[in-house]
Amino acid sequence: MVELEAAERRFIESMGLYFERRGGTRIGGRIYALLMLAGKPLSNKRIAMLLNVSAASVSTNLRACTDMGLVEPASVxxxxxxxxxxHSQGWEGKLRVAEESLSAFGRLCSEALAVPRLAGNRSLREASAFCDFYKAELTGIAERWRAANAPRPPRPVKTSKGRTA
Structure with missing residues (x-):
């Protein structure tokens, strides 16, 4: 990537705003979008130059994106x-992060429900039940994703005489 075109810049900025609305950082979203578009490893220095941000900001946000399982280090x-x-595990990795987060949240609610004074708390019961339900629904999603996106063998081609080539 030598320069970013207008459509690429719009996508990068939109992703930055999306991340920010979801509680992340705008720079983190911009970095993630840039790496999505790049399709190849980019250095901290190159990322900073393409996004016109400081190297320190890139370093801080790359650490956060790495911790979230969005990006990973690469060597050249x-x-x-x-x-x-x-991240090489792509969307399956993001699903795993979501499942881990949901499990941790559900565990906190279940532990609170074990305290006699909190055992009858409706909000805690609903949150715990929702986490259990949601995790059950997530079961198998990664397998179905792999099956739906697995490379398929090419279809046989019929010749003009009706034979398979």
Whole structure:
């Protein structure tokens, strides 16, 4: 990526705003969008230059994106700079992060319900039940995703004489 075109910049800015509305940072969203578009490892320095932000901000936000499972470090042979790419486990990794977060939240609610004084709390019961329900619904999503997106063998082609080629 030498320069970003207008459509790419709009996408990057939109993703930054999306992240910000969801409680993340605008720069984190912009970095994630840039890496989505790049399709190859980008260095901290290159990310900062393309987004016109400080190297320190890129470093801080890359750490957060790495912790969230969105991006991961990559190496470029013969180059000692730090590079990053979209996480190799892709959407399945994001699903796993969501499941872990939901499990942790459900565990907190269940532990609170074990306290006699809180055992009858309606909000805690609903939250715990919702987490259990949601986790059950998530079961198998990754497998169905893989099956739906698995490479399929090419279809046989019929010749003009009706034979399979």
């Amino acid at each position: 042979p013969g180059d000692r700079q730090h590079y990053y790419v979209i």
